[in-house]
Amino acid sequence: MGLAAFIALFFLVPDGATSWVLIANLATFYALFLRAITNPDRLLPRLPSYLTVEVLFFAYSYLIFYYPYQLFVLGATDLRVSRFVSNSFVDGSNKAITLTTIGMLAFTIGHRILGRAGRLGADDADLTEPDRDDGGRRSLFRPLAIASSALLLMLVAIYLLAGWRSAGEGRYTGTTTNALGIEGTSTAVLVLCMMVAALWVYARANALDTPPILVIGLMVTVGWAVRLLLLGDRNSFLLVALVLVGGYFTFVRRASLIVLAGSFGVWMILYYAIEVLRTIPNWYRTGNFMQALEYSQYQQGASGENSFNVTTITLRATVEVVPDGHDFMYGVLKVIQASSAIPFSGKLYLPYLKPEYSNSAEMLTEILLGRRATWGTGTNVISDSYLDFGVLGVVAIMFALGLSARAIRNYVARDPYDPHRVVMYLLALALFAELPRYAIEVPIRFLAWALILSTVIKATAGRLHKRRRPGSSGARPKTSTTTEEFVSRNEQGQRRTPFVVKSAAHEDPGNE
Template sequence: MQILTLILAVILYFLAPNKYDFTICCVAFALFLYSASITVKSTSRKEGFLSFTLFFTVSFFLVNFFYPIFIYPIDKYYFPVFGRFYFNEAVITKATLLALVGYCSFSVGVSYFFGKTKVRFSGSIFQMKSGKKVILKYSYKIILVLTWVLSFITFYMAREGIFQRSSDAFVNVEPSILVIAQCLVNLLIILNFYLKKPLKNLAIVIIYSLVFIYVGDRGSAVQTSLVLLLSYNLFYKKIRKTKVVFIFLAGFIGLTVVSSLRGKDGGSKQLNQVEYSHYYDFAMDLIVNNRNLYAGYDYANKNGLNYGTSSLPYIFAPIPLLPSYITTKLFNATPQQLSSGTILTNDVGATWGLGTNLIADLYMQFGFLGVLLLMFLLGRLISSLALNNGSGLFTTICYIFVCSFSIYMARSSLFDSLRYIAWAAIIYYLLFYLLKPFLKVVK
């Protein structure tokens, strides 16, 4: 049935008019709900309720379907970003159907493989040879120390911006340092729960997240929270569905408050300066990215595709300074300048980053076929990691790392998590092989 839904979505996409059509958008939304319900139900039975698919689906809905159905017909400029920065309203229907095609393709990738293979869920996660576990315990101690050290080095480098509560406090910190620091935080959380270490050892994790929240940077806090949530669920105690709903609501409210406190000029606001008028204000951080879908779709149609140029920095990101070297040599531009988010920001002359959209990012690079194929491959990757979750600790680490981007991915790039997984692998295996010669001593 998922394949039939995908075929229907493709047909609707090519037949859709080049103007806003509320009825067609509602049909697209209904098909999305049908596909999403089957996909989430299928994966929750085998993968567990708390999964990449659940978080990604909710985020994808808000980033691509909420605005054209629930806001545009009533007050299309309710969120200032839609009124302040131009976007072609005629492409809303087409772009929404493109998003539907992308999600249905993702669903086919997920459901096809889940339907054919039995899941080895979490059973062997806790089974590790004693020698390897000894190495892991020593690795954990090193990671704990490194996390404290690198976190405070990062805070020291950004101290002026932190004291001023500037939303771009970390802009002058080398991106590779931020990535490695986040990877260490994530690994510390995972190993802390896996090895049943005291929760007080996660104090640096709380400090790290609070500093980013203090300056209005939600990305790190969301990623850390999801790693914490998934690690707790996998290694400690299963979280009930009712609690997951509560966590969702608390997350959206918290995310919106942090976003609202961040001023558009890089400064900050006080809590009493923030007002909310409607329930969807609490999903503002995701809903405003609907505009990027339309802007990116329209930009690609007018200016052509860039055939993967925006993805090059992510591919070479695991090696410090290499992305800048490659993009400067090939395109005489920085990695940031090549990103779809920067392109869309510069296209309307915005003074702050407007961000991007997963479907728009793929379409700007590879067109319709790129959206179809890469979203299918994303579904296949997620199902593969979930199916092998439990076959080895590092596979589970990769799964948790990808899941930590499940909410952010719908409003970002498909390849953003690659550098984090690459650095997690480098740290994990480097420590393992450095300590391996001492195995006989500590055995």
């Protein structure tokens, strides 16, 4: 009922920024966010977590879709003024915020239409050790960690020795390199960084011995993420940070809302500082962080506006220009995005489609800045959905995204001791957190590449494991494990477990 009401409101609201329209949308969003933040998730029954896909998705959505209008309602900003663009499309404000709320409601419905699945309703202590390692799931951790780390080290070495700079790294320093495969390699490196970070979290959560190459891989991951941050690429740095922090506070240790709020505040300060500093070429070589911040070009002429407002304006431009000034794309962008999981596949179909734009960011940049723009406005998930199919496209795509997020959450909740599932969940957690400022092709590509790599390693490890056990029928005998035996094993350093284990006789039920 609420979704239908806001769909009707979208077609009825007047042009401009009307207080009652903005307040109605803000109140609805606050209700959705409050419900999400007050219901911690429990992927492990013993460990509640507030860092859920829904909470992170809403938090980032608020910054770019709602916060400017909250400031406007309070009289703290003027929507007509922007130092980034000459036309802020303020007449599209009512429709833009209403379309956003439609998307948030559709996402919520999709996310909650499936219930929260879980392996057990009891505490983890009720699991015997054989329960926790059905089919040798933990044995997958080592080959997955070694292969991911080795591949990361190899690609980083090739990338640095070749002297490459992808568009994400070089756009703020004017050092972008043009080379075949550079963007794909850069994406693969970032995917592997996220996987290595997720595997390190898995090792900590299960108190497993960490292979030395994974430690090296983690060091390279952190170094790579910091390098990207120094070059001005905040979003890629945040993806890696979200995997580490989100994973730690989901699978290892509980964090209170106060701690999370404080961490968010620190991140926003850093986020703003990098935005200010990246306007200075090679600012990190000045040797004085505060002086560079004080005398930056941005700070001298700052109006208090940050780049989040550009994304807010792109959505206003979207609803003003499409479909009156430009027709819908009718699925062309989604075909291109869906195929992004397959490298170089665009060469197979783009000559036949001949699209005017290959992605929504190109279209929005031309609308706001013209054909000769020297920088890009980027896109957002609401505009990206609307440009193809209008309001119904926003409803369908946001519903599907919410449903997918819940399905991935349930996938890991049914077996939170499977490293493959943990890796996929933590990547999804980070990607959905930043999805409001992305097109949907980003999570599709990242998750598809991670899934392919993880599946190949899993299948290879399984075959090698069977070859080491000739004559094995694949069935596991009954085992009886006592607390004393586990203590003895721990003392011998053969195995460690963070859980309290009860004595039990167990027959392996196999995989689900």
